[in-house]
Amino acid sequence: MPELPEVETIRRGLDREVVGKRVKTVQVTGTRTVRRQPKKQFVKRLEGAKITGADRRGKYLVLRLDTGDVAVIHLGMSGQLLRAQAREPAPKHTHVVITFTQGGQLRYVDPRTFGELFVTTPDELGKEVPELGSLGMDPVDEPIPWVKFREMLLARTTKLKPLLMDQTFLAGIGNIYSDEILWEAGLRHDRTPQSLSTMEIRRLYRAIVEVLHEAVKHRGSTLADQQYVDLHGRPGEYQLLHQVYDREGQACRRCRTPIVREKLGSRSTFFCPNCQI
């Protein structure tokens, strides 16, 4: 479900709501959510720890702990983190509940169970967790120098859409934002980096930064299924500004041409056949 803007919105919520709090108890009820280490070890390394910071790397959330460990959260397709009071009934598919000494809980809810939580050390993050060690630059967290972007892009031969979604190229972009970025850049999903003019590379670079920043500003995209909500259960608003994603047959806001949906593999790609060349 969530891509960089949604995860960043949740990170900001964690910064306000759980950083500074101390973990009292941890309950793991789901069987798949904590799968990288024994559940007992996960619980033991969290209980008693104070959360000292909330970071994001691509689509991963990293909570720093005063024990020196870090708690890593990946939401997969349907994961939610929700702030709640202990007396409120837990929603269906609540798999992990973290209760704080000051009261209140952080709940991990995930119907499809693709997401996961684990506790590790900062050292192992880069080494023993390969998907985090090989993450590309994060276009919101660290501005990418233009020259470096052009260099990185031209070193790859993958078509633009799968390249944007490749987490080792750039971290945080998924199916929604790759389509939105390519519309903004006026480029088709199947162009190769080598086919781009300098001006087109510049447009792509600018579109990546602009679309992601705008989406963060509007607190991410919540689609009809309401699966993405922030810590307080509130939806985002960037879906109102989507130009192509989930707009098959609707008029392009720039040229009125109907938006086309194509299947690439098993996933949908939306684009304007007139504006995107």
Added chain:
DNA sequence: ACGCCCGCCTGTAAGC
């Protein structure tokens, strides 16, 4: 090293 396809899951909506 790549691109494609599947599997991992549940819920919802569309189609018959």
Added chain:
DNA sequence: TGCTTACAGGCGGGCG
């Protein structure tokens, strides 16, 4: 009103 099928923000692995 069913029952069945397709599809959904991610990712890793296996295949050719």
